[in-house]
Structures are given as structure tokens and as C-alpha cells.
Amino acid sequence: MACGGPNRRLECGEDEEEAEEDKETFTVFEGKPEELGKFLDEHKPSDPAWNTENKEWVSVHNPLEDxxxxxxxxxxxxxxxxxxxxxxxxxxxxxxxxxTKFTGGKWMIFKHRRIIDETWKRMAEATVAGKLGCSAKVSTTYASDTNKRNREIDQHLICVFTKNFADKDDVWRVEKALRSMGITDTLKYKPNIYTHFKLYLGNEYKIKPSLYTSK
Structure with a gap:
């Protein structure tokens, strides 16, 4: 039902070479839709108890998307x-x-640890049900408190992916779905290719790292 490391299931439009290159580690839901509830209960992003291997992300996929x-x-x-x-x-x-078919992107949602489990559960269920984008992931809490990413971190990131950032109709369809689910935060959408081109805030090319913003 779950896997991690370089052989994990890929994100929208992600190839195997990139999965090995980015070195991120995942626990991925690979079960049937009716098994999702149990998976989410056993892999809550706020709970370090299950995450003895310090996986960075938990992810789910829309089974209707190729x-x-x-x-x-x-x-x-x-x-x-x-x-x-x-x-x-x-x-x-x-x-x-x-x-190059490098068209994936994601809406980014930041939530406090005290509410991340419930928020993630709704995002994960909607993704697997085909109501959001092609996949979603959430950052975890590490079991090892010696890891620098786990020190006093109380905020988590949820990424809701779409397959094509140039497909504005689909990008904003997902945004509308997130709003209908009670997400009221300011949201930013970032193409995956921007990350690989290292287009972060203050980059020398003066490219905004987020392509779309929803307030």
C-alpha cells in the first residue's frame, strides 16, 4: 500500500530520472479507494510515531489520471x-x-500542525475521488527530532498538482474546488519546471516563482 525512495510512484509528469535526482522520500498510497481511510489514519502528517524512516512526504494519486x-x-x-x-x-x-511535456504544477496550501490531519484527509479523499488534480502530497513530521526539518516546525505544506500549468481552465477548476472545500488562505501556484530551473524568490531573471495567485 505504501512505498518510498527512488522507486516510488511518480508525480504528475515526473520521470524516473527526476525522482532519483531530487532525493525526496515518500510514503505513497497504492491501495484501492476503499482502503484510503485506513492508510490516512495510519500515516497522519502530524504524527511522528509511524515515520521511523523519516519520509518527507505522504502522497496520493487520482486513479483516473494517466x-x-x-x-x-x-x-x-x-x-x-x-x-x-x-x-x-x-x-x-x-x-x-x-x-518537453514538463507541464505539471501545484497549488500550495500551508496549514498549522494542529489542523493539518483533517485538512490533508479532505484533500487526499478528493484527489483519489477525482475531484481535484492528478495527485497531492503533504509534508510530514519526522520521527527523529535530531533532524533539522523537525525542530520546532509547526507548519505543513500540502501540494495539489495539476498536469498542465498552461491549461488555465483546469488550474482554476482545481482552485475553485479547493475553495468549495473550505480553503480560504491565499494560494500560490508554482510550475514544477520553475523549481528545476531554480527560479526562487529574488532570482536574477526577475521571474516570479509563483505563476498564479488566488486570494
Whole structure:
């Protein structure tokens, strides 16, 4: 029902090479929909007791969505050409994403530890039921309090993924679904390719790290 490490099930549009490269570790729901409740009860993001291997994320997938493979090497090569020619713009990045099927992205939701379990349960159930995007993940609490990520951290991140950040209808459909589920926070949407191109806040190209914002 669950797995982790490089051989985990991939995120929307994620290829095996990237999964090995990013070194993130996951516990993934691989069971039948009727088994989801038990899985969520046994892998609550706020509870370090089950997480003896210090997995960073718990994730679920929409069984109605097919996974596609993207060409990470080609995307990075095209990015290097773009940078060398000093033509870095959001439009050019979108062209690379579409050419290499590197189109996944995610709405990001931050929640305090005291309410993360219930919020995640609703997001996970809706994802597996096909009511949100192609997958979702939540950051965990580590069992080892010697790990720097577990020291006094009381906030968790939920990522709700869509397959194509250029498909605005689908991106905003998911946003609307999140709002209908009671999410009232300011939400930001980030293409996965931005992370691989290291387009963080204050980057030298003055590209906003979030493509869409919902308030």
C-alpha cells in the first residue's frame, strides 16, 4: 500500500530520472479507494510515531489520471540555451515546458500542525475521488527530532498538482474546488519546471516563482 525512495510512484509528469535526482522520500498510497481511510489514519502528517524512516512526504494519486513522462535532459539543455542567450521570460519557459511535456504544477496550501490531519484527509479523499488534480502530497513530521526539518516546525505544506500549468481552465477548476472545500488562505501556484530551473524568490531573471495567485 505504501512505498518510498527512488522507486516510488511518480508525480504528475515526473520521470524516473527526476525522482532519483531530487532525493525526496515518500510514503505513497497504492491501495484501492476503499482502503484510503485506513492508510490516512495510519500515516497522519502530524504524527511522528509511524515515520521511523523519516519520509518527507505522504502522497496520493487520482486513479483516473494517466502518468506521462517528461524529458528532463532536453528541458535542461533548452534552459541552458535560453540562459546563454539572455532571453529568459515566462513565455519562453512555457515553450520549453510544452516542448518537453514538463507541464505539471501545484497549488500550495500551508496549514498549522494542529489542523493539518483533517485538512490533508479532505484533500487526499478528493484527489483519489477525482475531484481535484492528478495527485497531492503533504509534508510530514519526522520521527527523529535530531533532524533539522523537525525542530520546532509547526507548519505543513500540502501540494495539489495539476498536469498542465498552461491549461488555465483546469488550474482554476482545481482552485475553485479547493475553495468549495473550505480553503480560504491565499494560494500560490508554482510550475514544477520553475523549481528545476531554480527560479526562487529574488532570482536574477526577475521571474516570479509563483505563476498564479488566488486570494
Amino acid at each position: 502518468r506521462d513522462l517528461r524529458d528532463l535532459d532536453k528541458a535542461l539543455d533548452m534552459w541552458e540555451d535560453l540562459v546563454s542567450n539572455r532571453r529568459v521570460t515566462p513565455k519562453k519557459i512555457e515553450e520549453i515546458a510544452l516542448a
